Amino acid sequence: MESIDFNPMKSIVSVRMRCRWYYSVIVLTLAAAGCQKQGPVDLINDDGPPIIVSPMPPPPEGAFGTEDIDTTRLFPPVESKVLGQLIVGGSVYDSPAQHHEASLARGIFFDRNAPIIVNSVTVGYKTLDAGNVSIDDVPLYPRNKTLYLASIPIDTLLGLQYSLVSKDGVGGRGFQFLGGHAYQWKVSGFGTFSTNVGSPPVLHIDFPGPNDSVSLAHNLRVRWTGGGNSIRILISQVQAGVRTRALVRLRLNSNQGGTVIPPALLQILRNEQSALFTFSSEDTTTTTASGYPDRIRVTTSTTHNLLLSIRP
Numbered sequence: 185m186e187s188i189d190f191n192p193m194k195s196i197v198s199v200r201m202r203c204r205w206y207y208s209v210i211v212l213t214l215a216a217a218g219c220q221k222q223g224p225v226d227l228i229n230d231d232g233p234p235i236i237v238s239p240m241p242p243p244p245e246g247a248f249g250t251e252d253i254d255t256t257r258l259f260p261p262v263e264s265k266v267l268g269q270l271i272v273g274g275s276v277y278d279s280p281a282q283h284h285e286a287s288l289a290r291g292i293f294f295d296r297n298a299p300i301i302v303n304s305v306t307v308g309y310k311t312l313d314a315g316n317v318s319i320d321d322v323p324l325y326p327r328n329k330t331l332y333l334a335s336i337p338i339d340t341l342l343g344l345q346y347s348l349v350s351k352d353g354v355g356g357r358g359f360q361f362l363g364g365h366a367y368q369w370k371v372s373g374f375g376t377f378s379t380n381v382g383s384p385p386v387l388h389i390d391f392p393g394p395n396d397s398v399s400l401a402h403n404l405r406v407r408w409t410g411g412g413n414s415i416r417i418l419i420s421q422v423q424a425g426v427r428t429r430a431l432v433r434l435r436l437n438s439n440q441g442g443t444v445i446p447p448a449l450l451q452i453l454r455n456e457q458s459a460l461f462t463f464s465s466e467d468t469t470t471t472t473a474s475g476y477p478d479r480i481r482v483t484t485s486t487t488h489n490l491l492l493s494i495r496p
Contacts, residue, residue: 233438237449240430247300247308247331250290253347257427258286260418260464260487267294267309268473268480270369270379272319273466274361274386278394279425279491284352287361289324291317291346291371293476300331300340307333311343312476315373322359324348361386363410363486374475383484384412384465397493398459400450407442411465411486415439418462419452425491427460439465453494461490 246252249262250271258275270291277284291314298310308331317324324346331340350356363386371377387410398404408415417434420427431452436443453459466485473480 233436233440233443235443235445235449236435236437238433238435240433246333247294247329247342250288250347252330253290253327253345253349254286254288256284256286256351258284258351258487258489259288260416260462260485261430264481264483266470266481267296267478268292268476270381270480270482271485272361272367272381272383272483273485273487274363274383275487275489276388277489277491280394280493282425283394286349286351287356287359288350289319289348289356289359291324291369292329293373293480294342294478296478300342302333302336307331308340308342311345313344313373314346314371316371317346317373318370319348319359320368321370322348322357325357361486363387367484369482371473374473377473377475379471379480379482381469381482381484382467384467384486385410387411387415387463387465387486387488389463389488389490392490392492394490394492397495398450398453399447399495400454401447401496403447404445404450405442406445406463408463408488409441411439411463412467413437413439414465415443416464416466417443417445418460418464420460420462421456422458422460422491425460427462431459456494458491458493461492463488463490 248265250259258277259273272289275286293312293314294309295312296309299306300308311329326344326346329342329345331342348356348359350359363383365383366380367383368378368380387408389406389408391407415436418430419432420430422428464485464487466483468481468483470479470481
């Protein structure tokens with residue numbers, strides 16, 4: 185798809201003329217996302233890295249997500265359908281009235297030989313017993329992983345997953361996410377398996393703050409500290425401060441400590457009173473374990489959620 189030239193430093197007249205073009209392209213891309221595959225749209229920023237705008241794909245089925253252990257949606261949706269997953273993350277949530285900090289570790293290993301098939305479509309897999317799973321020698325709790333689907337009259341037990349979740353320092357056996365830290369995973373169910381993975385520096389949004397509002401008529405200038413080599417931004421509808429539906433995802437392939445989101449893109453929020461802006465940065469590697477036939481995706485992530493009010 186052809187790149188779109190966007191330079192927020194040029195004159196206001198020039199920006200407004202371009203915005204009509206950006207808005208048309210973005211709206212067409214997002215509107216078509218539900219009926220066919222669409223490629224990303226690049227907003228070229230002469231003073232920084234391009235913003236890559238992607239329509240939201242259908243969310244992965246609950247088999248792959250962490251919503252069952254992250255009920256308040258403090259962590260970004262899991263979009264990967266890799267069968268072996270080790271995830272560790274830290275997340276902060278800020279609104280005018282609330283501040284929360286959370287840490288999460290999750291291990292799950294799906295069995296490709298035990299698919300869950302509904303109407304000839306594979307919607308998930310049974311999971312394998314991974315024995316003892318730990319991170320930095322802190323054992324994760326084995327918990328049931330259940331698949332909830334509207335097309336299935338009863339919930340389907342997939343098997344075990346392993347997790348630690350703490351919120352505001354409570355729970356998770358005291359596990360706390362650390363930025364710039366080398367984590368060690370150990371799994372006993374596939375022989376003696378271990379792997380090390382580093383976490384990016386903690387990402388913190390310096391501007392805007394939770395008491396600021398987003399004007400749909402002006403550039404939203406964002407500044408942050410920390411994070412890894414790339415930054416992802418998820419803009420979502422909310423209800424009672426909790427993400428209900430992701431509207432658009434943005435990606436910056438280099439981290440320069442800030443970006444500018446143009447008003448053309450913000451028009452997706454024109455019917456909203458508030459929205460959740462989720463900024464995240466992750467490091468991901470893949471590895472293998474003797475006794476497990478699929479590759480294992482090992483991810484560390486840092487996230488800052490901001491609930492911001494919307495104004496014209």
